Amino acid sequence: MKRILFFIVMTLCTMTTFAQETKEQIQKSEKRAKNLQTLLDKYSDTKCGDETIDGFGQSVRDAAVFAIANREKLEGLYYRQMGQTKDGVTDATIVKPKLEDWLELLATVTAETKSIGNAVDNAKAAGEQMKQIAENAKNNKNPMKMAKLAKMAKGAGVVMEFGNSATPILLEESAGQLKAVQDIIETIKSGKNL
Numbered sequence: 001m002k003r004i005l006f007f008i009v010m011t012l013c014t015m016t017t018f019a020q021e022t023k024e025q026i027q028k029s030e031k032r033a034k035n036l037q038t039l040l041d042k043y044s045d046t047k048c049g050d051e052t053i054d055g056f057g058q059s060v061r062d063a064a065v066f067a068i069a070n071r072e073k074l075e076g077l078y079y080r081q082m083g084q085t086k087d088g089v090t091d092a093t094i095v096k097p098k099l100e101d102w103l104e105l106l107a108t109v110t111a112e113t114k115s116i117g118n119a120v121d122n123a124k125a126a127g128e129q130m131k132q133i134a135e136n137a138k139n140n141k142n143p144m145k146m147a148k149l150a151k152m153a154k155g156a157g158v159v160m161e162f163g164n165s166a167t168p169i170l171l172e173e174s175a176g177q178l179k180a181v182q183d184i185i186e187t188i189k190s191g192k193n194l
Helices: 002-042 051-082 099-139 143-189
Strands: none
Touching: 002 051, 002 143, 051 099, 051 143, 099 143
């Protein structure tokens, strides 16, 4: 009897700790999403006219939009799983999400991760292209072309600044989302209730 009681107490403690960890992850995720949204607002339509650099900027933008949308889905599913509103009020009428809902979110988080991977892959090529543009602007003797290249170099710097600011946040956010979703799916599959 003592063993059964001990097992029940340990299971409840584990579930409570897991739920608290996930809630903390969601709170950190909310801060990262706000930072990403601020960066998106600041650099929304920044382009320099170079395909490689603009492609890098677009990859980062796409990944940021994915991350923000997935964060909102994760938070909504988490609170539904807990049977609570976002304010922490228990609501017996909330329908818990199915395992399929979590697996669908896992698929979109995985797509987000691939989008971030594309941005990281494009970063090196964009950096090299930016150096080339700056070098061409510096060495060009034609004042009209030099002005055009200087303007392009300035735009490229802004795009690269956006990418370099957003990418670390995206990497952390994606890793956090992936871990939270995998932990919840594992808990659901094991038959434990959150």
